Amino acid sequence: MVLRHLAPRGFFLCQGSARMEGNRRILSDIVASIREDAEIREVGLGRLFSCVVSKFVGLSSTLGGCEEERERQMRYKAATALELSSLAFSEDTFEASLGLSAIKSLIEVDEAGLFDINASLLITKIGRDRRVTIIGHFPFVEKLKGMAKGLWVIERRPKEGDYPEEMMEESLPSSDLVCISGTTLINHTLERVLSLCRRDAFKILLGPSTPLSSVLFDYGIDVLSGILVTSEGRLLSLVREGANFRRIKREGVVRLVSLAKDRSALWRAL
Incomplete structure (x- = not known):
C-alpha cells in the first residue's frame, strides 16, 4: 500500500x-x-x-x-x-x-532494553587491537590511535589525519569494527556504507542523530548509541542558542544510552 x-x-x-x-x-x-x-x-x-x-x-x-x-x-x-x-x-x-x-519524536523507545554507556568507552574497548573505520570525526578518535591495529577516519571534509570518502572502498571491507555517524541518515549515505562492510564486522551507529529504532538491526547494525532527552524545555533553548553537543551534555538535558541487537554478542566483543 x-x-x-x-x-x-x-x-x-x-x-x-x-x-x-x-x-x-x-x-x-x-x-x-x-x-x-x-x-x-x-x-x-x-x-x-x-x-x-x-x-x-x-x-x-x-x-x-x-x-x-x-x-x-x-x-x-x-x-x-x-x-x-x-x-x-x-x-x-x-x-x-x-x-x-x-x-x-515518534519512536517509542523501550527504556528497559537500554544501557547507560558512553559510546566512546564502548568503541575504545571493542576497537583495541582491531581494524577500525570511523565514518565521521568524533572526539574519541585520538584515544583509538595507538590502540587499534588499523584506524581509518572518513570525513567529507577531512581534517588532518582523516581520509576522504573514497577511502571507504578500501577500509570498510577490511575493518573488524565500523563506527558510523547517525548523520549518514541525513545525507543518505548509510546504505552505501553498510554495503561495503563485511557481514561479520561489528557495526555501531552513533551520535545524537541516531534513532533508537530496532529496525536498524535488520540492516546489520549491532549497537545503536544515541540519546534520550531529559529536559525538553531547556534543550529547546540550547538548540536555539546554537549550543554544541558538548554543552548540551554538560547541561544534563540528555542521557547517553545504547541499545544492542544481541547483548551477549556485545559482551563477547568487549
Whole structure:
C-alpha cells in the first residue's frame, strides 16, 4: 500500500521499502514501524541542531544552511510529526535533518532494553587491537590511535589525519569494527556504507542523530548509541542558542544510552 503524507512544500513520502530507492529504504522502514502520528507541540531550529517535540522529543544534527528560524517554525508547526517526517527523504540536508528529528519524536523507545554507556568507552574497548573505520570525526578518535591495529577516519571534509570518502572502498571491507555517524541518515549515505562492510564486522551507529529504532538491526547494525532527552524545555533553548553537543551534555538535558541487537554478542566483543 502507498500512503501519501501531505507535507510542507508539497513533498510527499511513499511508504514501503520495495518502493523506495537505495539510500532511503532504511528511513522508509523506520517510518513504517511507527505506530501512531502526533501533533507537533514545538520546533526548535539552531545552527547545529534541530529539535521536534511531538509525542516524544527528537534531536538531530543540522546539516546545510537554514532560513530565518521564525519563518521555518511558522511553516512547519502546521504539520503533524508524521507529515513532517517526509522531509527526511529530501535532498536538502537542512530539511532532511528536520525530518529525521520528526521521525525520532515518534519512536517509542523501550527504556528497559537500554544501557547507560558512553559510546566512546564502548568503541575504545571493542576497537583495541582491531581494524577500525570511523565514518565521521568524533572526539574519541585520538584515544583509538595507538590502540587499534588499523584506524581509518572518513570525513567529507577531512581534517588532518582523516581520509576522504573514497577511502571507504578500501577500509570498510577490511575493518573488524565500523563506527558510523547517525548523520549518514541525513545525507543518505548509510546504505552505501553498510554495503561495503563485511557481514561479520561489528557495526555501531552513533551520535545524537541516531534513532533508537530496532529496525536498524535488520540492516546489520549491532549497537545503536544515541540519546534520550531529559529536559525538553531547556534543550529547546540550547538548540536555539546554537549550543554544541558538548554543552548540551554538560547541561544534563540528555542521557547517553545504547541499545544492542544481541547483548551477549556485545559482551563477547568487549
